[in-house]
Amino acid sequence: MAAGSGKSSLLLEAFPESYPEAIMVGQGSIGISSRSKLATYMGIMDDIRSLLSKQTGRPAGLFSFNSLGACPICEGKGVTTPDVAFADPVTTTCEACGGTRYSDEALSYRYEDKNIVEILALTIDEAVNYFKLPKIIKRVNTLKDVGLGYLTLVQTTSSLSGGEVQRLKLASYLQKEGQIYVLDEPSVGLHAKDNGKLLDVFQTLVNRGNSVIIVEHNLDFIAASDWVIELGPGGGKRGGQIVFEGTPEEMVQAETVTAKWLKTGAAEDFRSTT
Numbered sequence: 001m002a003a004g005s006g007k008s009s010l011l012l013e014a015f016p017e018s019y020p021e022a023i024m025v026g027q028g029s030i031g032i033s034s035r036s037k038l039a040t041y042m043g044i045m046d047d048i049r050s051l052l053s054k055q056t057g058r059p060a061g062l063f064s065f066n067s068l069g070a071c072p073i074c075e076g077k078g079v080t081t082p083d084v085a086f087a088d089p090v091t092t093t094c095e096a097c098g099g100t101r102y103s104d105e106a107l108s109y110r111y112e113d114k115n116i117v118e119i120l121a122l123t124i125d126e127a128v129n130y131f132k133l134p135k136i137i138k139r140v141n142t143l144k145d146v147g148l149g150y151l152t153l154v155q156t157t158s159s160l161s162g163g164e165v166q167r168l169k170l171a172s173y174l175q176k177e178g179q180i181y182v183l184d185e186p187s188v189g190l191h192a193k194d195n196g197k198l199l200d201v202f203q204t205l206v207n208r209g210n211s212v213i214i215v216e217h218n219l220d221f222i223a224a225s226d227w228v229i230e231l232g233p234g235g236g237k238r239g240g241q242i243v244f245e246g247t248p249e250e251m252v253q254a255e256t257v258t259a260k261w262l263k264t265g266a267a268e269d270f271r272s273t274t
């Protein structure tokens with residue numbers, strides 16, 4: 001579905017009323033503690049602690065700052081609040097752990113060549129090659145597949161953009177079948193070089209019997225669709241009509257705003273006109 005007006009109210013409001021089973025993959029909160037690390041959200045945090053524990057013979061709790069591994073000075077908070085009378089409390093980075101929250105002992109143990117802090121600083125892309133455990137590799141690869149390979153394992157989910165949250169949610173749906181997914185401008189915030197990766201994800205969902213419906217201005221996404229519906233002819237009150245529907249191949253033969261841009265492939269100019 002491309003360009004023009006009425007797309008949001010049609011797809012994001014009217015469509016779910018008629019198809020309540022559709023899964024709206026929005027960009028809002030992911031409904032868990034927003035302070036969660038990506039590794040926790042992915043369900044691999046315990047596995048990482050267990051790898052460290054197995055390799056070092058130390059208890060897994062030593063690799064948690066909420067447990068045995070907590071810095072004894074800040075008690076795992078990473079910051080200290082000096083108790084100064086008559087002054088507003090000011091928190092400063094804990095000098096003992098440098099803000100890592102872990103005790104020196106916890107940081108002295110390594111899995112392969114990295115301690116817990118260094119492991120969690122890995123990006124998804126790096127983690128794919130670092131870990132040998134199939135479960136971790138599989139989960140990490142799922143995030144790589146949705147174009148999130150640059151995120152680190154320690155990044156909190158609250159620090160992610162709306163587009164990143166949307167792709168994170170999408171990653172969790174990849175194994176399901178026979179569903180209808182609705183996404184609002186999934187290309188927003190995505191680096192152009194990752195468009196192909198996200199399109200591969202959509203194709204994988206479609207190959208498994210799912211339907212993927214997206215509101216999108218990006219020509220890569222429009223060209224890769226099986227069926228395109230263009231609303232228009234203008235924006236705002238001048239829109240709301242279906243001005244074209246058909247395959248992308250048929251669209252380039254049509255005389256619509258989107259068809260014109262699809263023919264020339266001038267993606268950036270196109271976005272600014274709609």
Ligand SMILES: [Zn+2]
Nearest residue numbers: 071074094097
């Ligand atoms: Zn500390």
